[in-house]
Amino acid sequence: MSDIIVLKCGGSTIDELSDQFFANIRSLKQSGLKPIIVHGGGPAIKQMLGKLQIESEFVNGLRKTTEPVMDVVEMVLTGTVNNALIRKLNEAGIQSVGLSGSDYQLLTAKPKDFEQYGYVGEITDVNAEFLTQLLENGIVPVIAPIAIGVDNTTRYNINADTAAGAIAKAMSAKQLIFVTDVPGIMKKNKLIESVTEQEITKLISTGTIYGGMLPKVQAAIESLSEDLQEAMIVDGKHSEITPDAKLVGTVIKKSVEVVQ
Template identity: 70%
Template sequence: MQDVIVLKCGGSIINVLSTEFFANILTLQQAGYKPVIVHGGGPAIKEMLDTLKIETEFIDGLRKTTEPVMDVAEMVLNGSVNNELLRKFNQAGIQAIGLSGSDAMTLTAVSKNIERYGLVGEITDVNVPLLHHLIAASIVPVIAPIALGENGTRYNVNADTVAGAVAEALSAEQLIFVTDVPGILKEGKLLEEISEQEIKHLIETGTIYGGMIPKVKAALKSLNEQLREVMIVDGKHSVIKADMKLKGTVITKSMEVVK
């Protein structure tokens, strides 16, 4: 959909997003863009798991999700985190509505690998007509990364993966990962632009690791003729303006090869 911008707000950045960030989303709307928000909530989930003394582990940058972990993830993401963002959007004069996968089947998923990751899902479908309806009414969807599968099975889905799937499904013009790091770093230096081949090389050499892996993989999967580049920006310092000139790492689908 023309002029759709998908912004993924990482869980570690939500509490420190400035009022200017939300004011800029309003500016984007007024400039004719159609923002869609996907959010994470890792730190808040960890805090609740620690409080409840529920053990968890990360595998390949993903939180292994048992039934007790799923209960906490659903409660935190659909509850406190989503509502905190909604309050800030509404304060800024932006009509926003919170959604999870179970709301009108916004997100449908299957198991990524039940034995390895537990209830971690891969998105198979996005309710595009619902999102188009909201966008057309100038309502900003704020999507929590919980999805539904067969027989009502709940899945915890990496928010980066959800953002990529939503951007792809909506044929978005831009996908921006708003995070707590400047972008992709190599030997302490910011890589302002990086290609698909370079990303694969940096994953193999361990320069890209942990939670950055699902982020860049989601970015690459979402690239297409409409969406030519994806950005990773620092939400504490980057200002989202209508000209979309941001400081961070631009990911492209060029075929450069690192030697």
């Protein structure tokens, strides 16, 4: 069983991650797990684009990335956001290193659809060997979702959920954890601790899952595969950990095919 977990921290929650959240990562690490952190940074990118008066638009939920937008995306993600996370991890006594996906060809990508999205990429390769070396040395990699093209010069903006899913798959991770601003999936004010893909479809149709939780749940389901059987949604603001060193939240499991 893999001991690697990938945590995806959404851009909107990074500033609000509690000290307890980082203490819990330290506890997970001490229990033998090997965390990898992938982060977004949408709000900070939006703010900087506004400050610099650079126009950008969203196409099908993805930020169309022109060259000036790409410069800002890279500057904000690899500079401001990544460094903020590294500082917090250092304060919690966790050895970590900040990386852009273009470092060491960590993430290689091709254009998703250049005409429609500009420099938005689809990951074609993950340098799992390099990440394994870091983990074996007790270092937590903190990855900004920027990728490099096969030409080794073109940079691509990668959706952070997609990047986290690709990294989890390449590393045969035990679990992909989406760190959000909610405790997990709630029903009648009670946390649903575990749910399958099929049960989620019912919860959506009955309106239990709605609004901002929908994209989180969909990203979790899309990350599931034969290699990755579980994803999880946890709260980064009010982070809790069980006595057996597991984060508290909702586990989303791959539905088992029943052979008649």
